[in-house]
Amino acid sequence: MRFKELTDVFEKIDGTSKRLEKTDIIAEFLGKTDDYLIPTLCNFLQGRVFPLWSERELGVAQKLMVKCISTVSGRAEKEIEGEVKNLGDTGAAAEKVLLTKKQTTLYSRTLNVEDVENSLKRLADLGGKGSQDKKMAYIKELLSSAEGNEAKFIVRIILGELRLGVGDGIVRDSIVKAFEVPVEEVERAYYLTSDLGEVARTVKINGVSGLKEISMEPGRPIKVMLAQKKQGVREAVEDLGEAAYEIKYDGARVQIHKKGDEVVLYTRRLENVTDQFPEIVNAARDHVKVAAAIIEGEIVAITMMGDRTPRPFQDLSRRIKRKYNIGEVQKKIPVEVNLFDVLYIDGENTLSTPFSERRKLLKKIIDATAIFRVAEQKVTANPDIAENFYNHALSMKHEGVMVKVLNAPYKPGSRVGYMYKVKPIMETLDLVVVGATWGEGRRANWLGSYLLAVFDANTGEFQTIGRMATGLSDQQLEEYTELFKQYIIRESGQDLSIKPHIIFEVAYEEIQKSPTYDSGYALRFPRLVRLRDDKGPQDADSLERVEEILKK
């Protein structure tokens, strides 16, 4: 298939904000596409080259892309950067400068979808010394072959900025529409394979019966079941009656797939983290007593062997990010796993088995060790017992409790009312904005992240405590960019110093000790609650208040 056919479809999808219209365009396109191309197209439509759970990534930064566009177009990098800023989109900038480039180079080839995919896959395989140059060679080759709108979309895909507003939901609905199959069947197959492209190809070739045959397979990640919230344990007891209370361990969810001696680990976002946790791989290999299984748990970074006090999430995050010399960081940051569910045992999926039975199965197939444990649980309908258990979880320095419905099945990918979390409500902080950073790509003309600070009334100084990039709509980004423009003190590259004037009320997941910021603390996942235009910079919260909250 000519790549141009696909980019014209991209253009059509980009031209409408209506979900139904997007669905119709994609359905029609998938309906007339060759079977073998369908998985590729489903990835491309979502701006990806690989399925969501693949470890592979393109790893091309904006700067490198600007260099490529500059070489191919014969225009200076500064000029390209100017266009990116003006148009707010590197893809559009590439399209513009390449369309006006002197037509001295003949297009080296006509691009088709498979070529582009192959080039990008090869690009992703490159690593180590000299890989940037090799990556550039692939990109330049694609860009100099690109015609019309092709360059724009190639650039956007490589930078991960396609943003056609096509998520899983729209692709799912398009499959339903194109091949006239029930949405529940498509959804079921998707949750079991985490790969809509494969689902679409199966439907196209074998229809509903093909879909029905899709089943779980150790090695292929499954979308996890998500939790809802309850305000407190008493509310949980009132609403659910007898239920299972488990410690809500403060770590990262892991899905452990075992088949014979092979073990694969996935995170909640279906990232493959097998290499990062050799001790868990070994434990699963040696202490899961069946030939094949898929089990779930929470990995927690602990203080040391023998002291299970959880460490801050950032330590676990170091383990997750570390791809080389694992042994070193493994010694420094030991981990344990607390297992809480089983989804598959020896060829049978256990999704419709009630939770209380799944828990029994889990205990049966696991030989627990110091670091490979079954989550602590208490089944009760008594509010006092539930409350005690909650306090016990907090005293162990974990986040709170999970409350689980005893007779509930496991519903992959859904936030159904089968499990709930209860954790203390975090107080928000009022913080002063003292810096900001320009956004990238489509958001290049807006301030993308804000540097936040507390106020020290004694010294009159502002001490930084974190950077906030989320919680803002496009409209707010635009509005706040205008607002802050008048307070810019200095600009260096992407970074701005802002005169302390505006207060943001900020929520966050956690406060951590950190050398990164002046205050000695950092907020984890800060997000904007609202702008406090009723407050001035002197009204911002102090370091003392942060320390008080931390103590609590």
Ligand code: AMP
């Ligand atoms: P949240 O991420 O706040 O929505 O809370 C749900 C998350 O809590 C799950 O995705 C797990 O990563 C984590 N978790 C910790 N302990 C448990 C447990 N015992 N059962 C289920 N989830 C748990």
